[in-house]
């Protein structure tokens with residue numbers, strides 16, 4: 001388990017990250033999402049003990065990353081943003097060098113290298129010189145060096161940065177496989193990466209946590225779109241009244257315009273924790289019972305992109321008002 005408490009890092013006058021408080025439980029895949037310069041790399045370097053925070057503490061399995069750095073680094077595998085590979089070395093030779101640095105020797109080292117090569121799909125390439133590998137394969141070597149000492153935690157800084165779409169898919173599948181027995185924190189500025197790989201997302205804006213929630217919470221379905229013509233005698237207000245009094249799961253009903261087919265379009269906001277799919281059929285029934293002409297009824301989901309945009313605009317507004 002990783003616990004980050006009150007972490008701040010200044011570079012001279014610049015506060016790169018501040019007031020970071022979050023924890024990562026065993027078995028989670030957490031995405032650290034933020035724009036360029038948001039503080040992702042700084043945060044990861046602090047968690048891995050490569051950078052000292054100016055304030056706050058980080059513990060890994062109860063061990064302080066500064067005071068017990070060696071023990072922490074035994075438990076953690078780190079793929080830096082630009083993994084420092086030695087291009088003139090062959091893949092296996094490089095892993096052998098890394099495992100030696102990690103204190104592995106003899107049979108134990110040979111087995112660890114074999115497993116890391118297998119896990120990352122590099123067995124066939126083990127004798128190839130790193131300089132001749134494609135970017136995607138170089139990234140696999142970076143991952144192999146991060147897992148060779150069998151860490152229980154993996155910290156991956158922008159693991160798919162600069163890769164083509166096929167290589168991105170391959171690395172994402174690899175990360176998901178590794179996640180079967182490893183806790184993972186990965187950083188990215190790509191929203192789809194989070195959706196493809198992570199259970200939870202911590203969004204950093206200007207070095208501060210703007211949100212920390214599971215994807216399910218963040219993308220929770222919050223409203224229903226209803227296309228219905230209630231007839232001349234039923235105004236918007238009466239229509240809302242009927243729906244709200246008939247269904248206690250409904251928070252409010254707002255007319256938001258007209259559908260492309262010419263139906264009046266309503267947004268039904270549902271109360272927190274309510275299940276929209278059940279409500280859909282109940283609302284449809286009410287419309288039919290009232291003799292309203294039902295054009296369609298849909299669940300409206302929030303995308304990670306819209307969640308991120310709204311967090312950004314809240315942040316800008318707060319900054320302008322302060």
Ligand code: ATP
Nearest residue numbers: 011014016034035036037038039040041042043189
């Ligand atoms: P990117 O996605 O571009 O890699 P990031 O979210 O990882 O960005 P960081 O690299 O952590 O962001 O940088 C956060 C801020 O700290 C930026 O403004 C950056 O310029 C600054 N910064 C990072 N390292 C240093 C350093 N060694 N000296 C001075 N400023 C630094």
